[in-house]
Amino acid sequence: MIKEQKAIDKNNPVISIRGLQKAFGDLHILRGVDLDVYKGENLVVLGRSGTGKSVLIKIISGLLLPDQGMVKVLGEEVANLPTRELMALRLKVGFSFQNSALYDSMTVRQNLEFPLVRNSRNLSRSQINDEVESVLDAVGLLQTIEQMPSELSGGQRKRIGIARTLILRPEIMLYDEPTAGLDPITCIEINNLINEVQEKYKTTAIIITHDLTCAKETGDRIAMLLDGQFAIQGTFEEVFASEDSRVQSFYNYNFTA
Ligand SMILES: Nc1ncnc2c1ncn2[C@@H]1O[C@H](COP(=O)(O)OP(=O)(O)OP(=O)(O)O)[C@@H](O)[C@H]1O
């Protein structure tokens, strides 16, 4: 099923990037990235392994600094922010990591309480319980609240990882390879969850993937990172109608591998 097209307010970019460059030594990873992400949309970033997708979202969330260019998130230029403002911005940007590591020695409840207690100090016990139960319910795993991560499936752990990011009510969600390593049925569940999160929490999201089904199901728009730049952006159909041989080979590789 292809995602329904929704109206996007193009006057309202939540993330705005111009001329972004990033190198590690001689390795020029990002070579002039321009990108706008609009309020309420799910933007999928596609690209082969090692093209700099994770580097890009680490720069967006202030975990890495750009070498050159402008990166504005919620109106703030990330690279120029003093530490305190950067920390405040980071609370609005939820980062769901490539390997959403949970704390193995803590229950699901404790894993979810952890970011909440650390970042919002004035909550009462019952408010904390309510928040934990509300996000667990949103990801459909309320019944696992007292379990240990080791007792959960890979897909369930991913969902808990997403819940742990959601608990701080971010305005932006950055998903790094949300379906990597999951079986096709579990991938469908995660894709649905990403769309439910968008609906319920009204988040703007960047979803990094090389899973074309995930791209099609979750992306309102697709941007493809090729040779350090977003050469092609558009709907799934628009992007893959491109005659660019790099796009075609990405598509063929994914659907024939
Ligand atoms: N902190 C770092 N120091 C040095 N090199 C780095 C660093 N982070 C990333 N790189 C290099 O930058 C390149 C892009 O890495 P990145 O993790 O963004 O790739 P990716 O597109 O996310 O790939 P994958 O699909 O495999 O996750 C790689 O060659 C990687 O080794």
Ligand SMILES: [Mg+2]
């Ligand atoms: Mg990556």
